[in-house]
Amino acid sequence: MPDYSTQPRAAKRTPRSRSRPRKFLRFLVFLGALAASLLIAFHTRIPDRLGLGLLVDNAAPWFGLLIPVLLLAALVSRSKTSLVVLLVPILTWVAAFGPSIIPLSWTAPEAAAQTLVLASQNIKAGTGAAAQSALELAADGSDVIALQELDADSANKVTDSLGAAYPHHFVVGTVGVWSKYPLEGSRSLDLGLGWKRALRTQVVTRNGEVQLYVIHAASARPNDHIDRDVMLDELASTVETDPQKHVIALGDFNATSTDRSFARISSVLKEPNQDDGLFGFTWPRDPFGMMRLDHVLVRGLEVTSNTTVPAGISDHLAVRATVNLPES
Structure with a gap:
């Protein structure tokens, strides 16, 4: 008869050994929640060394994606405390970005008798599709069309394509504007760089003048965004001292709204x-947007609509806004 007493027995896992992985998961949840909260709340305080600041600023809204991952870890750890801890990054994200993603359609004023529709797009140099973008934006009912990354040939094609419907235009460097309304006082702006990537003009409507700025900010890369920072700062100084009451600035700012330079x-x-809420990412167009580099900014005007629209074959979506003109 075999002696089973001498056979090795399988080791049993004690409750203590089973709890170790869960404790480690809880630690990861706590650490991840703290890191996510700090990155969301204080991303602009991170030193911009080796381009880290630019990357973190632009990624700030995406740090919210850490929360579902942490939630899964908290559920696996079977810790109620971990679930409570997750409220910290959730509330931090909501406080930082919640107000900016509420649909404009919930609070927008009603359209007035006279409105101004403006559209802007970076048409992507070299595509040869500037005129296509302009015609599609015109078909959407835009009164003013601003384009960036133009060259002389594409600007001429836009003017020819829009024809008499947009008899007023002004082009300087890589930016241009075409308008159904007269343009006055048009001038180029170098914004501290010494070359022309921005303009200022007055759109003269039946209800008064609107000061319009169109900008194509310099490119921003992790270790090369000084020129862009200078342009944005100079634009802010120029607009700040502009005595005009009704001001609009639009174009490719090459900066997200979470960028410290913005x-x-x-x-x-x-x-x-945005009309339908969320961030209104404009770049890249395909397969899906990750950043909003193109903006419409206003002062002294009610905005009744603000959205993104596809036009042409650019890698940027166009931005389009409708504002109420002041009563004459």
Whole structure:
């Protein structure tokens, strides 16, 4: 008869050994919740060394994606405390970005008798599709069309394509504007760089003048965004001292609203929310947007609509806004 007493027995897992992975998961949840909360709330305080500041600023809204991952870890850890801890990054994200993603359609004023519809797009140099973008934006009912990344040939094609419907235009460097209404006082702006990537003009409507700024900010890369920062700062200074009551600035700012270099211009002008809410990412167009580099900013005007629309074959979506003109 075999002696089973001498056979090795399988080791049993004690409750203590089973709890170790769960404790580690709880620790990861706590650490992840703290990191996510700090990154969301204080991303502009991170030193911009080796381009880290630019990357973190632009990624700030996306840090919210850490929360579902942490939630899964909290559920696996079977810790009620972990679930409570997750309220910290959730509330931090909501406080930081919640007001900016509320649909404009919930609070927008009613359209007045006289409105102005403006559209803007970076048409992407070299595509040869500037005229296509312009015609599609015109078909959407735009009164003013601003384009960036133009060259002389594409600007001429836009003017020819829009024809008599947009008899007023002004082009300087890589930016241009075409309008159904007269343009006065048009001038180029170098914004501290010495080359022409911005303009200012007055759109003269039946209800008064609107000061319009069109900008194509310099490119921003992790270790090369000084020129862009200078342009945005100079634009803010120019607009801040502009005596005009009704002001609109639009174009490709090459900066997201969470970028620390965008903070000053957004304190001088206001960016309205999107009609349907969320962030209104404009780039890249395909397969899906990740950043909003193109903006419409206003002062002294009611915005009744603000949205993104596809036009042409650019890698940027166009932005389009409707504002109420002041009563004459």
